[in-house]
Amino acid sequence: MSVRREFDQWAERGRDREIAGRHWNTAKHVLARMPIEAGDRVLDLGTGSGYAARTLGSLGADLAVGIDGSPAMARNARSYTDDDRIGFVVGVFDHLPFADDSFDHCFSMEAFYYAGDPHRTLAELRRVLRSGGTFHCAVDYYEENVYAHDWQENIDVEMTLWSAAEYRDAFRDAGFSVATQDNVPDREIEIPPAEEFPIDGYDNREEMIERYRELGTLVTVGVVP
Numbered sequence: 001m002s003v004r005r006e007f008d009q010w011a012e013r014g015r016d017r018e019i020a021g022r023h024w025n026t027a028k029h030v031l032a033r034m035p036i037e038a039g040d041r042v043l044d045l046g047t048g049s050g051y052a053a054r055t056l057g058s059l060g061a062d063l064a065v066g067i068d069g070s071p072a073m074a075r076n077a078r079s080y081t082d083d084d085r086i087g088f089v090v091g092v093f094d095h096l097p098f099a100d101d102s103f104d105h106c107f108s109m110e111a112f113y114y115a116g117d118p119h120r121t122l123a124e125l126r127r128v129l130r131s132g133g134t135f136h137c138a139v140d141y142y143e144e145n146v147y148a149h150d151w152q153e154n155i156d157v158e159m160t161l162w163s164a165a166e167y168r169d170a171f172r173d174a175g176f177s178v179a180t181q182d183n184v185p186d187r188e189i190e191i192p193p194a195e196e197f198p199i200d201g202y203d204n205r206e207e208m209i210e211r212y213r214e215l216g217t218l219v220t221v222g223v224v225p
């Protein structure tokens with residue numbers, strides 16, 4: 001299935017806001033780290049409900065653009081704000097519809113690994129970001145997070161499962177410097193008492209603690225030299 005068909009269905013069932021609620025637990029920490037300054041133009045890659053684009057606007061960006069391959073996602077995101085500094089565009093990661101050096105920073109949460117060609121997406125981001133610009137790439141689906149490995153079985157869009165080292169290598173191959181890479185824990189999701197397990201695919205409480213409090217979201221920050 002195409003990105004468009006898969007995620008249009010998500011948006012039409014209200015899953016854009018449902019997943020945003022969960023992603024916010026770690027995404028907000030990544031957004032808070034971004035060096036946004038007045039006058040900046042920022043991109044939210046795979047915007048979904050658009051919460052990150054709206055947050056980037058509230059952090060002082062002059063223009064925040066959310067791009068998404070699903071027209072229904074973009075339509076929903078547009079309906080959640082009337083701030084004319086926040087825009088939403090339909091387009092795919094591998095052919096970004098923007099001129100060279102158009103953005104100061106890019107954020108992406110739980111979207112990059114759906115790219116048809118992740119190397120091409122990084123090359124495109126390198127192209128549209130100005131020198132000194134950053135790409136803050138946040139993913140929960142990565143090699144070290146074994147609890148996510150079966151996600152591909154539930155979705156009809158091909159996903160890229162890279163390790164932390166593969167993210168760093170791919171960023172460097174595309175011409176970024178890797179400024180930082182770390183794991184942002186989700187300290188908010190409720191972890192039930194031991195007697196309630198197994199639950200949600202976790203055999204015991206220790207597994208769920210490892211998944212959320214230790215592994216959390218892998219964040220790789222690339223900088224354009």
Ligand SMILES: C[S@@+](CC[C@H](N)C(=O)[O-])C[C@H]1O[C@@H](n2cnc3c(N)ncnc32)[C@H](O)[C@@H]1O
Nearest residue numbers: 007023046047048068069070092093109111114
């Ligand atoms: C799991 S959702 C995450 C949305 C949002 N960033 C969040 O944190 O809730 C992934 C989003 O990326 C979009 N997407 C996935 N692959 C894409 C691609 N190759 N080109 C454009 N958009 C894509 C989907 O349509 C979807 O809205």
